[in-house]
Amino acid sequence: MASRWRWFHQLGSPKWFFEKSSKWLPWIWAGTLILLGIGLYYSLWASPIEARQGQGHTVRIMYIHVPAAALSMVGYVIMAIASIIGLVWKMKVAFAASRAIAPIGAAMTFIALFTGAVWGKPTWGTWWEWDARLTSELLLLFLYLGFIALHSSFAERAKADKAASVLAIVGVINVPIIYFSVKWWNTLHQGYSVTQKGALAPEFQVPLFIMIGAFYLMFIGLVIMRLRVEILMREQKSRWVAEWAAGQNGHK
Amino acid sequence: MFSALLKRELMVARRNWIGIVIPLFFFVMVVSLFPFGVSPEAPTLQKIAPGIIWVAALLATLLSLEQFYRSDYQDGSLEQTLLIAGPTQVASAKILAHWLLTGLPLVIISPLLGILMQINHGFTDSTHTWVLMLSLLLGTPTLCLIGAIGMSLALAANRNGMLVAILVLPLYVPILIFGTSTVTASLENFSYNGQLAILAALLMIALVVSPFAAGRALKISVS
Numbered sequence A: 001m002a003s004r005w006r007w008f009h010q011l012g013s014p015k016w017f018f019e020k021s022s023k024w025l026p027w028i029w030a031g032t033l034i035l036l037g038i039g040l041y042y043s044l045w046a047s048p049i050e051a052r053q054g055q056g057h058t059v060r061i062m063y064i065h066v067p068a069a070a071l072s073m074v075g076y077v078i079m080a081i082a083s084i085i086g087l088v089w090k091m092k093v094a095f096a097a098s099r100a101i102a103p104i105g106a107a108m109t110f111i112a113l114f115t116g117a118v119w120g121k122p123t124w125g126t127w128w129e130w131d132a133r134l135t136s137e138l139l140l141l142f143l144y145l146g147f148i149a150l151h152s153s154f155a156e157r158a159k160a161d162k163a164a165s166v167l168a169i170v171g172v173i174n175v176p177i178i179y180f181s182v183k184w185w186n187t188l189h190q191g192y193s194v195t196q197k198g199a200l201a202p203e204f205q206v207p208l209f210i211m212i213g214a215f216y217l218m219f220i221g222l223v224i225m226r227l228r229v230e231i232l233m234r235e236q237k238s239r240w241v242a243e244w245a246a247g248q249n250g251h252k
Numbered sequence B: 001m002f003s004a005l006l007k008r009e010l011m012v013a014r015r016n017w018i019g020i021v022i023p024l025f026f027f028v029m030v031v032s033l034f035p036f037g038v039s040p041e042a043p044t045l046q047k048i049a050p051g052i053i054w055v056a057a058l059l060a061t062l063l064s065l066e067q068f069y070r071s072d073y074q075d076g077s078l079e080q081t082l083l084i085a086g087p088t089q090v091a092s093a094k095i096l097a098h099w100l101l102t103g104l105p106l107v108i109i110s111p112l113l114g115i116l117m118q119i120n121h122g123f124t125d126s127t128h129t130w131v132l133m134l135s136l137l138l139g140t141p142t143l144c145l146i147g148a149i150g151m152s153l154a155l156a157a158n159r160n161g162m163l164v165a166i167l168v169l170p171l172y173v174p175i176l177i178f179g180t181s182t183v184t185a186s187l188e189n190f191s192y193n194g195q196l197a198i199l200a201a202l203l204m205i206a207l208v209v210s211p212f213a214a215g216r217a218l219k220i221s222v223s
Helices: A006-011 A014-046 A057-089 A092-124 A132-151 A157-189 A202-234 A239-251 B002-015 B017-037 B042-074 B077-084 B087-116 B127-154 B162-187 B193-222
Strands: none
Touching (some): A014 A239, A057 A157, A092 A132, A132 B162, A157 B162, B017 B042, B017 B087, B087 B193, B127 B162
16 A cells, blocks of 8 residues: 555655656657657658648648647646645645646647647638637636746745645636637637548648657656756755755766 | 624625725726727627626726735734634635625616617617626626635735736636627527526536635635
């Protein structure tokens, strides 16, 4: 019983995480680079261009747009789960993780919105449409920014952690509500959907999946790097950080 | 216990009655700006009326949040009430008092705004006014409930005012959508029962989640 949950308790120790993650990071970055290399080669060069809808090369935007959009949502859910873990089990690393994820998730949301706008101009003839997905993605960006704004408004870090965590949890309840409300709102006015998808042909699908895998690994790598900095800042008074810092200086 | 807490909230508010009236003035004034800004013609006003009235109601609720929480937090009475009652109870009393003194008055004066925005233009009966009131009656409690979470979270923060707006406004979007579309559907002679049902459903969800979450947030703020 105790041993089954050991990994969970170990994750709760900032020191353990900091030491272990330095060994994980090279592997994660290596995987990211390999997948990104293959994925970018196929998606930007080797994959066919979309002829049916007359999109030409703009279809290649998809290979950045879809992974970023997927991670913007997954990132928010992970942030909320980390917040729940932090509030329930008072786990320091979980609070640090939700703080570490927020800016990266916000960046992913922004990339998804930006590439979507760039892709939308040639295909739909407009930079922006108040479509269900676009609107809920925009609101997701606002939720991320609200989390960051709230977290940065406190003098005490412990309070900031708890308050921002409550907001993240309330926000995650609202994400499906926002999504469906916007969807129904939209269909009340316009009957067409611009994001309708047919089945993707395999020559599009395979590079897309590779790119999604690459983005996931990149996301994990970025989060771990931010989390390590976050841990160092939070634990700056503890002895192991002082020892680690001394070791870093010794190397130079 | 709950009624004692509620009584206290209402008494504090009565002694500071001008703070209760200002959001109502704000509500009326913001709405009456639009005929100057957009067009004084009745068909145009009627078309934008649901959105304008709802956005104004939303902002008025947001503005009035401050006085129900801020001064209690600053003079320490919030900490004392949290010692004698559970956080969920304290939050519920505040939310109910806030709605009784802001949400309900907004509902009551909304027919006046309906007239200003020509909502019954071209109709012989006043159905749309009733629909507007009904949508606000179901929507404003949800606004108060969600606002309470944001306000309680922001209490201990360095910045105020704007921060609450940033936290709460994205969460207000579903209520705005369905509140506005209720009235719009009624104006276009469509059935609006579905939208009202969703407003009620949102209210139920908020009723379950929000007093608890706001209570936790109050606890965090005073800790």
